[in-house]
Amino acid sequence: MDYPLLIGVLAYELVVIVGLGVWLQRRHSVQAKDEFALAGRDLPVPVVAVTLALTVLGTAHILGVFEMTWMMGAVAVWFSIAHVILLTFVCLGTGVWVRRLGVITVPELLNRTSGLETRLLVSCVMAGVLFGVLTVEAQGIGIIFATLTDWNIQTGAIVGGVLGILYVIFAGMREIGWVNLVNATVMYAGLILATVFIAFSLPEGGYAAIGEYYRSTDQSSAISIWGTPELMVNFAIVNIVAVVFSQSVSQMLLQPAMSAKSEKTIKQALWIAAPINGLFGVFAVVLALAARAQPEYAALDDAPKIGAATMLVETLPPWLGAILLASFLAAILSTFAIICLSIATIFAKDIFQALYVPNASENTMKMVIRIVIIIVASIAIAVASLLPPILAAMIWLFAWLVPVFCILMSGILWKRHQGVAITTLIVAWIANAAWSFSALPQALGFESAGSYNAYVTAIVSMIMICIGNLAVRGRPGLFCENGLPANADSSRQGAI
């Protein structure tokens, strides 16, 4: 790696992040309600769209899709397609609902459906889950630096963590949104240029020759996004269930929706967010397929993990490697920053304000959020240096949110009962831990725990909710009682 160019990348990130952050902080110095956490609820369509797309485009997308493509072929694009379905569900469902109800956190919505104790339980667990994801993102930043420079992962995580804190500390959600807009442009410029450059560096025929190689070696399914029927069932559908069930009620994805100017803004944002997120996977899949077809990269030790990245580093000129570094960094930093903000918002609103200082001023809340951002980011960077396994960690962590999704849907659309909600949460979380850390999978005839945690928590949650709701007399669901609440774009209904 050419150090002047690395310095250029870091300088670019600093100028965009700090420059935009300080400018936005000054421009919006008059404190609107929820200015720091929700940008005063006035973000426009492009900013909401890009922020939604980049929030769920992080380490798993960048490091995971290369590896999945190497193992399974183009069907790995379904990891991105699952996120498109998730964004559709959020932009037309849960995101619109939280914006309409005027809540600031997901646990606050649970307060309305299932009571204060449920809210506190979920806020603690959701903050914990998000913190776990944050450590994985910090590790991802470290790996990106380590792949494209000669730094070690720990040094990369520290440098990236500082950039991640700067990404949010000046102007909160508004800063994340506008910096995302600039970074998304750089990200796509880097991806498109890298894909074109690799095409020209490939043997005669470019990507067409790569396709011909797979067909001639009887691997046609590797270049089809439909793969084989087995892969569609065991990979594509598993991903859709896990991603949609666990992330559609996550604070990190709903906070940009809560910050939108109106419900219409969220619905329109889908047209931009879906292709931005989904097509990223396409570029990653194509690059990985190109690397896999070349013997010098296919023969590498641990080729699925490093084959595609090695091809990029060895083939691209330093200036384009630098743009790609900036684009990958931008994607992970945006996720890192919004997770920090989500955890801090949950702590400030659901614990600090709800339990201890109900009349906290806007400035006090902003200070609390900033302090928590710095604390959680620092701890996450320290934990990331222990290098927890990325995909296993993601699967286990997100399964914790599946019962939250189930009780929220039940509380909104069917019946509200605090006892049923809390029992469901606790039983499903115990099942998730038992599935990963005991011999339960083997006892039920599975070879290992695999990636079935989301299925386990989903099935347990649904059974518990069905039995509980049929057995007790609860209040009707939030939207069943009086139908869908009126559009509340300009005012926040209800309070903590």
Next chain:
Amino acid sequence: MFWSIFLQSLFLILAIVIAGRFIAAMLSKSAGGKNNGSA
């Protein structure tokens, strides 16, 4: 190979978005009708 994967994915994404909007519109219409009826 690139254009095949790119175009198939793009059409799939658009199909998901359009189907999502269609379903959301149908549900919204149905919920609206129910609300008007009960009111």
